[in-house]
Amino acid sequence: MAEVKSESESGSIGKRREWLAFLFVVAIVVPLLTIAVVGGYGFVVWMLQVFVLGPPGHGG
Amino acid sequence: MKIIATLWNTLKKPPVHISLGVIIIVSFFAGIVFWGGFNTAMEYTNTEEFCISCHEMEDNVYQELQSTVHWSNRTGVRAICSDCHVPHDWTAKIARKMQASKEVWGAIFGTIDTPEKFEAKRLELAQHEWARFKANGSLECRSCHDYNSMDWDRMSDEARRFMKPAAERDQSCVDCHKGIAHKLPEQMGSEDPMLARLVREATSVSLDEGQQYYSAKSVDLYTDPELTERAGVLQVATEVNIVETRGDSVKLEIPAWRKEKGFGRVLYADFGQNISSAVLDKEVAQNDSLIEVQETNVVDEMTGLPWGNVNVALWAEKGVYLENREALWETAGQTYRDACSVCHTEPAPEHFDANTWPAMFSGMVGFTNMSAGTQELVLKYLQMHSSDYVEGAH
Numbered sequence: 001m002a003e004v005k006s007e008s009e010s011g012s013i014g015k016r017r018e019w020l021a022f023l024f025v026v027a028i029v030v031p032l033l034t035i036a037v038v039g040g041y042g043f044v045v046w047m048l049q050v051f052v053l054g055p056p057g058h059g060g
Numbered sequence: 061m062k063i064i065a066t067l068w069n070t071l072k073k074p075p076v077h078i079s080l081g082v083i084i085i086v087s088f089f090a091g092i093v094f095w096g097g098f099n100t101a102m103e104y105t106n107t108e109e110f111c112i113s114c115h116e117m118e119d120n121v122y123q124e125l126q127s128t129v130h131w132s133n134r135t136g137v138r139a140i141c142s143d144c145h146v147p148h149d150w151t152a153k154i155a156r157k158m159q160a161s162k163e164v165w166g167a168i169f170g171t172i173d174t175p176e177k178f179e180a181k182r183l184e185l186a187q188h189e190w191a192r193f194k195a196n197g198s199l200e201c202r203s204c205h206d207y208n209s210m211d212w213d214r215m216s217d218e219a220r221r222f223m224k225p226a227a228e229r230d231q232s233c234v235d236c237h238k239g240i241a242h243k244l245p246e247q248m249g250s251e252d253p254m255l256a257r258l259v260r261e262a263t264s265v266s267l268d269e270g271q272q273y274y275s276a277k278s279v280d281l282y283t284d285p286e287l288t289e290r291a292g293v294l295q296v297a298t299e300v301n302i303v304e305t306r307g308d309s310v311k312l313e314i315p316a317w318r319k320e321k322g323f324g325r326v327l328y329a330d331f332g333q334n335i336s337s338a339v340l341d342k343e344v345a346q347n348d349s350l351i352e353v354q355e356t357n358v359v360d361e362m363t364g365l366p367w368g369n370v371n372v373a374l375w376a377e378k379g380v381y382l383e384n385r386e387a388l389w390e391t392a393g394q395t396y397r398d399a400c401s402v403c404h405t406e407p408a409p410e411h412f413d414a415n416t417w418p419a420m421f422s423g424m425v426g427f428t429n430m431s432a433g434t435q436e437l438v439l440k441y442l443q444m445h446s447s448d449y450v451e452g453a454h
Contacts, residue, residue: 015077021070022078026090034094042154049155055195056152 105157106142114167117141120178124242137204144200144241145189183245190234198233205233222403222427236403236427244429254391255434261387263379267302267310273381274299274388277433281338281374283350285309291350291374292340296437297388297444298329299337300381303373310381313373314338318345320357320366331367332360333414335443340372350374392434392441399428399438409445417442 049055075083104110112118122141125131130139147153165171172178193201207227212220222236238244255277262276275298283289285306294300294314304311316327316337325345329335344350355369382388393409400406412420421439430438 017066017070018075018077021067022075022083022086024067025071026087030090031094035098038098038154039158041151042156042158045151045155046158055192056147056149056155056199 102157105160106146108140108142111141116167116172116178120172120175121242128241130241139204139241143203146200147196148200148203182243186238186242186245190238193234194232196232197230198235201233201237218423225404239429254394255437258382258387258391259380262382265379265382267305267378267381269302269304272299272301273383274385276380276382276388278436279376279380281312281340281376282309283344283374285311285375287375287377290341291344292325292338294338294374294376295336295440296433297385297392297440302381305378308378309375310378311373311375313371315369315371317367317369320368324351324368327370327372329444330414331358331369332362333443333448334418335414335440338372344374388437389441389445392438393445395430395434396438396441399430400424403427409442410447410450412442412446414443414446414448417446 108122112122130144132138147156170177172181193199207223207230210223210227212224215223226236259276265273267273275294275296278296279294280287281291281294283291287309294312298314301313301315302310303313314327314337316329317331317333318324318327323342323345325340325342326336327338327340329337350372352371352373353368354371357366358368359366396409397406409417418439421435421442425435
């Protein structure tokens with residue numbers, strides 16, 4: 001563990017890894033998660049409308 | 061697995077090579093780009109271009125829209141698909157977008173990919189939309205049309221008479237205004253299924269000469285048993301006596317009253333009452349050999365018009381007569397209550413007299429989707445159950 005640490009903290013491999021991880025998360029993971037969360041929210045509301053609430057009503 | 065482990069190891073520690081400032085700025089702009097992109101994509105799915113990119117929409121509903129006021133009108137404002145069919149409120153909109161996964165499914169598996177399949181589903185699809193508009197009080201309509209912005213003085217009298225009470229009750233637009241942007245389901249514009257059943261039933265009623273029957277629908281009348289010389293039209297629910305049967309034809313005797321002014325083309329069910337039984341061609345109405353006069357010059361005191369009691373015997377097709385009118389009246393009464401109560405409390409049939417009903421009825425029937433045949437029957441039902449025929453009515 002200590003070896004890995006020292007390797008990633010110094011040198012170009014560590015820098016490259018950090019940037020890749022950062023951009024990967026910012027450009028791919030978070031957008032996908034957001035879409036999934038919004039879509040999931042919409043899906044839950046839809047299912048509630050189907051089974052519990054009925055069609056969307058006047059002013060929510 | 062190793063890549064994920066390495067990624068996780070990198071992520072769980074504070075950055076060494078990237079400054080906090082860079083992270084904040086890059087993340088901030090990434091956020092802007094993402095949200096902009098998300099909204100743009102969402103907006104795109106609300107465009108007409110997107111909706112009609114599947115032929116189910118383009119070939120059916122989109123074509124129908126183009127003949128309506130929501131497509132072109134004197135003010136140049138028009139509604140696109142999403143204006144009416146996608147909720148404008150964010151949560152309901154997202155839910156609707158998720159619901160569209162069903163439409164994607166339908167597009168992939170061709171649920172309504174031919175005009176026939178679409179027509180078969182039209183009623184069901186329309187009912188879904190009507191249920192939605194019922195629940196939200198036609199919220200999407202009201203993004204543009206607002207009761208509070210209606211200037212009653214600038215409305216036609218007829219429109220105001222309906223719109224004002226509707227506004228007071230905050231009524232859902234689609235309660236009355238169905239079929240304004242797309243065609244109504246065929247089942248609604250055409251023959252009433254209950255009425256169609258009675259007409260089918262009539263085909264199996266055996267006719268005895270000398271007996272009384274009632275027409276189950278309007279029937280063409282002829283002067284000859286071969287049914288070649290047209291004489292007029294017998295209307296629905298009219299009392300006739302079967303004089304003679306020959307092959308597929310029957311000779312009917314229509315006991316009637318008619319006005320002895322003009323050509324006497326219209327035969328009425330009763331003295332002084334504008335309840336039409338049949339309409340004859342001019343030559344037939346003037347032909348004394350076809351019209352047997354029973355009584356003549358009976359003056360109706362209300363109008364001063366002379367009426368005559370006649371018997372008219374003409375030929376018609378077989379198989380469209382019933383032994384009594386009860387089932388016809390029941391169907392008519394049901395249709396009357398259903399169609400009228402959509403917009404207002406319907407008056408009892410005996411609220412008006414037989415001569416008031418026609419004007420009353422024709423002023424209102426345009427708001428319903430009764431077929432011509434059903435209208436004829438319902439009007440007759442109302443007249444025959446009006447204050448002139450119900451004891452103790454006002």
